[in-house]
Amino acid sequence: xxxxxxPDIHITVSEGASLELxxxxxxxxxxxxxxxxxxxGQGLQLLLKYFSGxxxxxxxxxxxxxxxxxxxxxxxxxxxxHWSDAAEYFCAVGAGEGAGGTSYGKxxxxxxxxxxxxx
Amino acid sequence: NAGVTQTPKFQxxxxxxxxxxxxxxxxxHEYMSWYRQxxxxxxxxxxxxxxxxxxxxxxxxxxxxxxxxxxxDFPLRLLSAAPSQTSVYFCASSxxxxxxxxxxxxxxxxxxT
Numbered sequence: 050x051x052x053x054x055x056p057d058i059h060i061t062v063s064e065g066a067s068l069e070l071x072x073x074x075x076x077x078x079x080x081x082x083x084x085x086x087x088x089x090g091q092g093l094q095l096l097l098k099y100f101s102g103x104x105x106x107x108x109x110x111x112x113x114x115x116x117x118x119x120x121x122x123x124x125x126x127x128x129x130x131h132w133s134d135a136a137e138y139f140c141a142v143g144a145g146e147g148a149g150g151t152s153y154g155k156x157x158x159x160x161x162x163x164x165x166x167x168x
Numbered sequence: 169n170a171g172v173t174q175t176p177k178f179q180x181x182x183x184x185x186x187x188x189x190x191x192x193x194x195x196x197h198e199y200m201s202w203y204r205q206x207x208x209x210x211x212x213x214x215x216x217x218x219x220x221x222x223x224x225x226x227x228x229x230x231x232x233x234x235x236x237x238x239x240x241d242f243p244l245r246l247l248s249a250a251p252s253q254t255s256v257y258f259c260a261s262s263x264x265x266x267x268x269x270x271x272x273x274x275x276x277x278x279x280x281t
Contacts, residue, residue: 058208083269092172092258092272093211100267139210155201155226156270158210 051076051142055159062130063167070125070162072114072140081143082123083156084114088136096138099123110134135166170194174259174273181249181280189244189276191259197271198264200242204228204255205275211258217242218264249280 052075062068074080081100085093097108104116114125123140141156175190193200201216203226213226217236231253233245242261246253256277260270 053210055210081267085272090274092274093260093270094272095269098267098269155213155216156211158203158212160208160210 051080051144051157053140053142053157053159055138055140055162057162058160059163059165061165061167064132065129068125068127068130068134068164070138070140070164072123072125072159073121074123074140074142075121076142076144079118082114082116083141083143084108084112084123084125085139085141085158086110086136087139087161093139096125130164130166132166132168135164137161137163172259172261172271172273174257174276176276177274179276179278181246181278183249183251183280185249186245186247187249189246189257189259189278191242191244191273192240193242193259193261193271194240195261195271196239197261197268198239199268200236200259200261201226201270202232202234202242202244203258203260205258206255214244214257246278249278251280254278254280 054073083098084096087093096112099106099116139161140159143156172193198219202214203211205211212228215234217223256275258275259273262268262270
């Protein structure tokens with residue numbers, strides 16, 4: 050069964066500082082990987098996704114993530130955090146190519162990391 | 169472009185009451201799903217559907233029923249509400265392709281007293 054671990058429940062950074070949110074996954078083959086962001090009282094918005102190819106993927110709002118197969122990781126990074134980035138971030142894993150039609154969309158989410166940004 | 173619409177936004181139930189959470193999408197997505205979000209547990213899949221007339225259980229299906237009579241709608245029914253079902257519920261949809269990301273509604277916050 051697939052699983053996702055986000056080791057950090059809560060991270061605090063200063064505005065302008067760099068950010069890295071950790072994500073480790075468990076999946077038998079090459080998975081589809083996603084990062085979502087959730088602002089208070091809102092649904093989840095897709096930041097970026099990895100399916101195949103280049104292991105460094107760019108997303109919206111200046112975020113990027115790197116897929117490292119050897120470490121089973123998909124960490125999210127941003128070089129300079131803005132106050133508006135304060136939110137909860139979720140890493141998710143889904144069945145990869147060839148897994149079968151009924152597997153698609155069945156994402157498994159991590160526990161989430163709450164990001165606080167100090168001015 | 170409405171995307172995924174969930175109603176109601178908030179609901180309070182007494183133990184034993186029943187209700188239906190509504191979800192509709194206008195993107196012609198084949199795949200629809202329901203998640204519940206609880207603090208420190210991320211989102212957990214309740215039920216999902218890969219097309220009209222086809223539904224299946226996710227990770228935490230007990231106490232919930234679903235049906236999919238149309239492509240657009242995927243209601244979630246609580247037959248006899250319990251305090252353990254106090255949660256925030258999200259509906260999501262996507263194309264039935266592995267590289268199609270989920271689109272989420274804004275959630276329904278349910279409290280069972």
